Amino acid sequence: MEFRLLGMVSVDTLEGPLSLGPAKRRSLLAALLLSVNTPVPVTRLTDCLWDDAPPLHARSVIQGHVSRIRALLADGDAAAYGVELATLGDAYALRSPETLLDSHRFEELLALAREQRDARDAVAMLKDALSLWQGPALAGTFPGPALQAAAHSLEESRVAAVEQLARAHTTLGEHDQAAAVLRTVAAAHPMREPLAASLMAALYRAGRQSEALDWFHRTRRLLVDELGVDPGSELTQVHALILRGDPLPQDGPDTPADPVAAPPPEHPGPTGSSDGRASDGSSLPAPELRTGDAVPAPARSGPVALPPLVDLSYPKDLLPRAPRGFHGREAELAALTRAAAAEGPICLVTGLPGVGKTALAVQWAHRNADMFPDGLLFADLRGFSDTGEPALTEVLREFLPALGVPPRRVPESASAAAALFRSLTHRRRLLVVLDNVRDSATVRALLPGGADCVTLVTSRHRLDGLVASEAASAVPLDSLEPQDGTELLAGVLGKDRILAEPEAARRLTELCGGLPLALRVTAARLAGRPQRTLAELADELADERSRLTYLDVDDTSVSAALRLTVQQLPPDALHQFTRLGHHPGSHFDPFTAAALAGTTPRAAAAALERLAAAHLVTETAAGRWELHDLVRLYARTLDPGSGREALTGVLDHYIATALAAADTAQPGGEPCFTLPDGFRRPAAVRDFTDRASAMHWLATEREDLALAVVAARAAGLDDRAWRIILLQWPQVVWRVRDNWVPLLNIALECARAQGDPYAQSRVLTLLGWVLSEEGRPAEALALLELSPPLARQAGDRLGEATALINLAVVEAAQGDLETALESCARAIVLAREESDAHTEMLALQHLARIQLTAGRPREALRSARTALDLGPEHEEAARRALLLTVSGEARLALGADDEAVLLLDQAAEEAERAGYDEGAVRALATLLRVRPGEGYRKRYEEAVRRISDDG
Template structure:
């Protein structure tokens, strides 16, 4: 049978289909020698008799499944089945496209976008790169995710407007309301709206989701269309709305990471962070004008910080400032800083602008344990999986909870498996935590503090294995990172320092004083080696306050000494001296021999830094005598080293040399690398003073090797400067300049430029 294929007229095409169905019916009747009962045909196809007549008359198009059953009942061959199924699909498309000669609808649905859009250069570059591959065989999908209020929709619409001319066959847009309190938009409803926009008559749109999706893909086949799906709840909500050909671009925004869309449909994820400071400043300039921002750069930066770089919050604040040109930005920052409810102040009572409302929509969808973890991490700038395990009291790392939080973009996973949230989300978390029972919060805090203190003590042992006696008492052992060697211990402290500081503040606020001073003690070696002098003083101030509250005289004396050591290195000897004298007096009064010894060492360093060399030598000699009462070889070696240094400083080099060699031998016997490096530096200086630069260079090079192995930036810088002087004395000025420049760069990086070379020796002795 030859098909008379009418071009685009749905009515003629239905009649053609009906004619061919009737031919099949007549052939069946001729072969079996009797008529076909229409009621039996209706029963076999599971439709009414009136429907069968409508199909055979060409007034109604049978659904695909019914046509298949009808062709089976009529014994249609393979060729006839293929021909009639194709014709049926062409009729359906023709019905959606309207009568013959009508042009397909071209929707232009993109909403307007703000002219104040700025920044996002990295994300725009990533999006632009998606369109550079002409060889793709499927729809390009850009999945833009990020935290609530971070500007995903603005970025998506901005880019959509930039590229829309590439898609002349239409631009579709819909708000999927994924996190609306009333629930997300049903994908079937979204498809209905799209089909209507593409010209489909309402009465011809099928009811089933799969059928709607198939028709949608059919209508978009071969068309270059841009589809923007805003605020998706999940991959399942998005999947039915995806075209099926490579000619289209789909931009999806969501607070969820849409992992399913990335894995199964090959979507390209583009994560939107809070605005970097430079881009946030440009946003302020767009709203307020360059002159107004330039006149109060400090206040502008404070506004950015108070808004945590979150575009939603920033736009609320700058819109307020733009409406009040006579207001100073400093006054606006002060008002926001002092507001008892910063989240409420940012929202100004408008639900769609209130960060609290926006955040809550994502938080409400979390599983219970993930929601609990979110509430508990509020006080901490970032945490790792071990800390989260301690907070929850879990038997293992809470992978599912962390995945739920990162998938919802309420937490961001950074490098090395650390998890963080911006300040406004953390404030929201702390507010939520206030509704939990105080006992439950206290237990979580104690578990976390036990974890931090126990791990910090283990890390400190890895840094200085010989100084167990200087560490705080043991705490309950909780699972943590392995910390197998010095580099791992240094890396742990470096990564955790912001969290440790936050934990100490939280511990102080909740009365866990033992953890406060214990963490300060345990972090001392790391802070010293990394040259973090200001942080060291800040931590030991908090530690001393906690020790004073605790009421233990020995703990108080040690905390005073540690703070005094930090102040000495910071150049604030006038504050350090009374602390060290009080520490010495307390240790003497309670019979703490080790405390007496260490206080004399601290006073040695302080007086040396003041240039009072006779007093420094006197304190060092007292320390050496006190080491006998301590009763260990390490104390003896430390005492010998300090006396050696002071005699060298006073020019008594021949007297100093044998003491330094004895100290070096003891350190090597103990396997104490830091002490060995210290003794080598001291001996190297003596050799240089005795005009033996080659011997000095050999000693300094070994000391440098050890300091670098230890990760001690402070002493590495000092020995580099010593090497420079030794090479200059040996007649190698070029090599001397190289070492001196490297030393200067390290001092500068630590915030400790040595402007006065005459003070170099004194500064070397700072603890």
């Protein structure tokens, strides 16, 4: 949870921002946050909400807003963060850790920046502080005097921070950056003379004299025109110095000293110089180095004199040999080269176990060895090993001798050894490869001290801390592409063997998921068995139940590599990981993960973040994760007994979510409202805000819903399977020609296996309608004739009405118009008896269409008008467009062309706005027959093209 005052007043949670409502409520919350942990009297709150005489019921209004804020905070799980809105007599107090408040964190960062001796550190902190601002302070609140004063005070702090940042940039000689940060705030405060003076000074120091003078004249004109005064002494003094071309003082004239101190000299003291001589020119004696002392850093200029303890006869190359059979990864190698070009870079190679991180790092190191004449250091930090990580001194006892320090001269303490390492690497061009790192702290202790050194880190974790604190450049490593995977196999097995079975080689690469470790194990299995074909091994790997077993040879296996990562997971992340293995789909979000694990979406999201940091799951889009195939198989082996429970949980999640999506996409039109026996409602169900979001979810999840159906059938959960299929009906209706028949046939099989007449009727109704839309009327009629009796048997009168409507459509298409009219009339009676206006409207729409086909335009017009008169609350865009179209066609049949064109034009426009291209095509096609020269052709062709593009 986070409270924001620096911009729109808001409360952010893991689930998104809370809906605070009107400006008065935001104002009340802002007033409480500005005095967080302090009682705020009702009288002061009243002043914040009204700037003149408050209403008589002001106290009641405040109480109502307080009550609503309490409810919102409860929804955001405020208690878990130590947040409470308390009533204290005639006052309210919002109790909260101050760290949850962005304005508090802003002030903390400012204070820390002022304490920094290194201007670089100050710049980083000030940038972080200013990044908290998302707009004008206290935006969205009632603009009364009390809150305006508070907003002004916060804005003053922001301006002061910008000025402080500019001074820090100036200290570093970064004058263009200083001018850039000052220009925006100076433009927002054009008559603030100190700001204008600072900006002029920054522009002048950056060599932009004309811009500096232009800013002076602009400010002078504003002051004269708006206030009738001339510029003050500070501004005129800077102007005069610029005109004379004189150097400006570091902080400008008449301004206080810079609070951000410049970096201290590396060799303080009045008697020494960078060339090792005393102030009188005589040589200074070299200090005696004792064990445990750090070597003083050499000066930044002049020749480097190595300390006496260094013996250059020691080896400087600790790299392992270059990996055999290395293929591909050109993009990642190039990314490492680019990252290494920075000053003192840290390059971070991350990825899941077995993806080839070490091979990439070592390969790059060997390719670029000439860049590092002073040494190539390598250490396996065993961050994911059963043997445990080496001590820091153990690693330094390898590094320091490689730099020429005799083993007996290596300091005993880790801190002294690390200091000596940093000193010896200060002016060298050195590569340090730290392999298998578990956390950022380990890396920091082993960073070399020189700006010309490169540190290359590999880890199964993302090491976000290293990116944040050390500006490490991340190079994530993914699975190999199929071509590179087959090249890796060829490197071990020989090209002739791969060329003999190219399809089998590609299949092996796919079954190994492009994971280099799995491919090497596969190649090792085949290398010693020349008589065995690649196709035979591919057939064995195709069985998921035994695939991991085949990917195990001697001391190398995919399972062992994954185990070393998984064993370090905290219990909640481990529980989530084991349940993800039973997910039948290809991707998951926090709601799906929560259903698998029996937790909440918030807990699942936290666990997924941990798993993503360990590269066990991959976030492919915001809030959307995937598992590598081999990782999924491994996860499934960890807790096989939980498989049915996890599957049932995710199936019930899909049912609950699809119900919510269908209800949002087609309010009142839900065809499946009974829940299966033993249904377990998820802890939370996704909330769809509109039809578009609901339809997007149904479209995005279609593949995973189909996979869930297959898993449900295999587990004997047919009652879940047919519901998951049927609940996709809004998407079926919207994209009816999108190959739904195979899935609906599975639903029919499941319903018949259950012996459930309700389910059979519902599936037959939808399947028959889809077949009719696909131009298969005979098949549709055979199925639809079975549906009404089954619905009557189940007591599902609305289901019977819907079945009769779909049956009428097919009967009409077959030319049996009278029977079709009777079916529609019966459906209308059933809908009215059930008081279901939505179904009645649907029946009237089809009745009107059939009446028009039968040559009864007046009856068709009357039926369409009756449907539209049922009220807009029962309409949806597609239905209304179709009713307007049939009304227009009926008017044409009656000879009222002008009225017809108006109705058809309205139908086309409403269909286009709703994205209902089929409806637009129907209305526009009729318009083209009546008004061929009215410009409808282009709209018609575009709608047809969109339908074609959608498949």
